[in-house]
């Protein structure tokens with residue numbers, strides 16, 4: 392398979408679904424909905440929703456049914472970026488290649504745009520249609536997973552420990568806690584939800600969970616490396632910000648070579664966990680390579 396055309400095709404499907412599900416720019420309150428759409432359609436990679444569709448595909452599910460949940464995860468991800476960029480947090484001026492939401496719409500509207508996206512995600516998740524009792528149970532479990540991974544035991548918790556660790560020396564277990572929660576949790580939720588809604592069995596669910604845990608951490612190690620060696624224009628955000636803020640990162644703890652090796656080891660772990668899957672898991676395999684080798 393050609394990964395680039397796969398990613399492009401999935402991005403287009405997800406963007407079209409997001410456009411259908413989000414309130415229109417001219418619906419009241421207009422400026423809020425403009426801020427929401429400004430950030431959602433700023434050109435993100437759509438990695439999390441793509442992973443959700445790929446996990447569904449890997450277990451032979453119907454990806455069309457997963458699209459609302461895929462939009463929900465991208466909405467939660469976008470809300471986290473909007474809030475992370477605020478002056479009270481990372482105070483960043485650029486995101487996805489354009490001025491951050493608060494730079495254009497002001498802090499108050501950026502906070503509310505994030506709040507609106509988080510809430511909208513649960514409108515989508517709670518509105519998913521199920522035609523069998525088994526599918527209904529999968530929808531309920533999917534919603535629970537997303538809520539848990541996004542909240543204080545997941546992404547928000549990771550963000551808090553990250554903030555509290557700024558300027559301090561932290562050890563590897565604390566760094567792993569930050570990364571597995573701040574970034575890894577939504578990636579894990581994406582894969583688990585795609586698998587569940589695709590009708591996965593218990594053994595395949597466990598294997599896909601191992602895949603997502605390894606791939607999620609690999610993604611963050613690669614992100615730490617890109618913050619040092621990445622191209623600002625390609626990345627669409629400032630580079631060098633981790634060091635400037637005194638953030639603990641994998642390259643800071645393991646050196647650049649050690650961090651690169653860790654990313655490759657995690658990729659291999661992700662690939663091993665797919666050993667029992669056939670051709671249908673090829674997109675997940677290629678995404679694991681892409682996560683580690685990407686330049687943006």
Ligand code: GRG
Nearest residue numbers: 435436437438471474475487547550573574614
């Ligand atoms: C504010 C509750 C709250 C949480 C913020 C995810 C996060 C938690 C902060 C983002 C900080 C950051 C830049 C982390 C590095 C990894 C990461 C999430 C990068 C952005 O994700 P990509 O590369 O971005 O998938 P696109 O724009 O392609 O969607």
